[in-house]
Amino acid sequence: MSEIKITGYKCTECGRVHYPQHEQCLSCKGRDFEPLAPEGDATLLAYTQIFNLPWGFDERFLIIGVGMFENGIKAMGQIKADSLDGIATGMKLKPSWEPVRVQYGEPVLGLKYEPV
């Protein structure tokens, strides 16, 4: 899954996985981390369908969720779906790295999830 350009950080002292980066471990204040790439599919932890989007989006809505990868990295992404039908906490999602928006005329790449 190296094309998913997210780096998680596993504390070498206590093993807690972090994303985003922290200078000290949230649990034990350790300073040493092993970088991790997201592995496997993700499990959906939380989601919503947003209709009032910020400036910069022309879509009518976005479905956004937080998924947890098999190695513990939790990451937000846009869910590829036309509605919330069939979307449920605990479902499996296949990640990809794609344009998620356009900023200053340039596409911004980020995490997208496809329901498995």
Next chain:
Amino acid sequence: MAVDMELEAVLRPPEYPQASYPPKVITLANGKHMTVREVTRDDVPTLLKAVHPTLFIDKDYYNVVGARIYAELLAWQYYRVQNEFCLVGQIDGIMVGMVNSRMYTAETGMSLHTLAIDRGLRVGAHLFAAKMEHHIEYLGQDEVLIVAESPIGFRRWMIEYGLIPTTIPHELGGAPSFRLTRDLYFATKSRLVVGDRPVPDDLMALAEKEIIVANEAMIREKIAGLKGR
């Protein structure tokens, strides 16, 4: 004003057959009931009283919209616009908003304006939807061409209905029109077009008895005032 019917035959635009809009009633967020009904040319002098204060509100393009509606209503009253119709929203007889539009051809509607006087109750959204409902379901048209003066309101419609951009100049100033097709209308109807028919007799009688227009100061306050969402 004396009217020479021989001259009128030359000056009036030819009219397509035009079905009337069956009135409906909508329950608003505050629990009140808004009747939506089609009004006639005879109602224009009353409607102009509601539109007049907007001519002097220089925010949110109300003055442009107001001036254009004023002209459209007068032109309709004097048979100088083809197949125009006007729907009015009333709560307890009081006018809270109106929409107007016309049949450009038998198949194509040309949306004109939406004016919400009571704000914060989605009156504009309900009346715009009713206008589209009339074009597609009762006038039997295939599409409606839409444009708007206010960028905020328009972007909302563009996104909510998924309107299709075209290069067809809209008769309101020539800006490129956006198209609502029959398919798009029915795809969005369940979440955008609501109302109950028939209107209960007592509500209908109240609405038809008189279109009550608030005074100028109150209309200006409702539209341009601080309160409401």
Next chain:
Amino acid sequence: MRDVAIIGVGMIPFGRRDQDTLVDMLAYASLKALDDAKLGEKAVDAVYVGNMGGGILQHQTAIASALVDRLSLLPAAADTVENGPASGGSAMKNGVLAVASGYYDAVLVAGGEKMREVTGWRATDFVATLTHPEVEYPYGITLPGMAGMFTRLYMETYGLTREMLVAIAIKNQAMGALNPYAHVEMNITKEGILDSPHSVVNNPTVADPLHLYDACPVSDGAAAVLLCPLDQAKKLTEHVPVVVAGFGQATDTHTLQEREDPTDLKSVTLASQQAYKRAGIEPKDIDVAELHDAFTILEVAESEHVGFFEKGEGGKAALAGETKLGGKIPINVSGGLKARGHPVGATGVAQIVDITWQLRHELPKGRQVENATYGLTVNFGGFGNNVLSFIMKRA
């Protein structure tokens, strides 16, 4: 540390204030607070201004310096305090510490925001700048979106229902309708926003499962308070002094996903516990509360985390009327952010103003909590990653 008293308060009506600049609004609210007290010859030593968006929305920074000049309060010390939607609370905290420390005697705290200058889409984007720039912001997440995810988790975990949230919306809008300072003065009904099939248009989804009437409006507005040491208060005000009995502030992870239990608003619990400890009281001693209900779900969650109800019971309590005026613990008698409005930098200070009026017993019948002695506020920054709580007591 000295006891700190609130001797003057002021607020301007919240809403859409096209005619006013940001500094105009702050100045008007500040003058009201100054006039509400009786400073006489005494100078204001320091000014703290809570504001989140001046630099982004108004292209203006150093707001506190501008306010001091506008009010001719030179050479007072002045700081602009930015803490997202908790900017007002943070400004208040700084003001309280300034007086409590003994360093300053008369401190003006003001909070203001002018959000209606831009379209709703741009205002939504502005608020979204508080999300994590790499992990959250790029995806188009909004604060309602965060609240939507949180609400769904609450529903799945505790059985919270839409009826419970609607009960809060109706309660707060009903109180807002009585509040001359409120942005939204409109009663709503359960039929209109939930039961009727027409509610799909009246109350559309904003961020599932939250709807339009679950969310506060986008507002302009400002509020201000004047602080002094308690032992000087009687000379400087004709009102009953209101004492800042305690405050607390706590932070949590920036992203919701890194919290061990994302429904656990630890920062609210810790901030309020700190406040209770300093005030020497317990949740049951609070007579009236202003909680940060940018979304109805937050009133539910905060009412639990400050200890008014057990976890998972806040929604039921609201549905049963326990949080109405006259109920077990009146919450958001002002109308809350939901109806009074939420000019983000102003809110934390506006909550203090509303509680002060309650504890002075100055509000009209129908808005006054009888015999209110202790009041509590929660000002919620980020999505619960920086929270302040204040407890005030009638002197």
